[in-house]
Amino acid sequence: MGGGTWMRAWSPAVPSVREVLHARMTDHAYPAHAHADWALMLVDDGAVVYDLGGRQRIADRSSATLLPPGIAHDGRAAPRSDGFTKRVAYLDRSWMPESFAGPVVDMPGRTDLLAATRRLHRALAEPGEEHAAEHALLRVAEMLAAAAHGDAHPQRDDVLARRLRDLLEVHLVDGISLQDAGRVLGSHPGHLSRSFAASFGMPPHRYLTSRRVDLARELLLRGERPSTAAASAGFHDQAHLTRHFRRLLGTTPARFAGARQSA
Incomplete structure (x- = not known):
């Protein structure tokens, strides 16, 4: 790998998601290869040229790219570029029927699919947002199924x-x-x-989060510290609680607890 290249990978606790990979590639060209899983990719910077099913294609910021399991593909930075940055979610082979592969890989430019894929990857990158990621992945699957078969x-x-x-x-x-x-x-x-x-x-994951904020409020009013309240209410950590507490109530857990003490 050349200079400027980096890579990070992990396995989130999200049904059907086997691995998440974030990477910056500069001078590496992937030879023809195949995966056992589906791969749902976003390109954040630059562009990737790849061959799939006998056709040359391009993936860039304007598209979400879906690669089916078991089908050979390669990948390289677009000509005259200095590389690309990508986010990939590898999804269990059973996530979607393989018979959908033909129709769905040819719809990368749909703006609704791109937006849903971005929501998925944002949630996958945030500790504690596994339920949001699962919901986003279900939405992607529904879009692809409807495109493939017009399912009602x-x-x-x-x-x-x-x-x-x-x-x-x-x-x-x-x-x-x-x-x-x-x-x-x-x-x-x-x-x-x-x-x-x-x-x-609201979707189930937002209901769950809002109810956890309710529980954290009760615990703060009883005098628990924000870090303890976060753990007791089911949040990943205090930062996770703070993000949702501020979004819902317009203040932080610490300030909310301070207001209680000074009342």
Whole structure:
């Protein structure tokens, strides 16, 4: 690898996501190779030229790129560029039927798919946002399925939504993935998420986060320190709590606790 190259990889606790890779490549050219998994890629800087299925393609900031499992592809920086920076989520082979590969790899320029993929990668990069990442990945899968087969969304189910809300309350601190909730409730995670949002006005992961903020407020009012309240309410750490506390309430946990003490 040449100068300026760097790489970071990890395995997040998100259903169907096997690995996340962030990398800056300057002079490396990938030879033809294949993956066992799907790869969903964003290019943040520069451009990647690659061959897939007998066609030369390009990936840049204007597109989300989906590479199917088991199909050979290569990759190199676009001519006259100084490299590229990319984010890749490697998704379990069972994430999507391989029969979808043909239609979905040819729709990289869709702005809604690009926006959904960016939301996914933002959530994957934030500690504690595993539920948000799972929701974003479900949304990407729904878009691709609709593009491949024109699938209609199942109708909302208010009873199912209430059952999911009850389950989220039981798992308020430890959390529960939509995949596991689907097993408990006998429903597809995507249908669970859509029904919940239609019934309660927000996706399940945002409901869970807002209720955790409620719990953290109660703990702060009882005199717990912000770091302890964060852990007790199910947040990854104090910074994770602070980010959502400020977004919802317009102040930090420390300031909220200070206002209580001075009241």
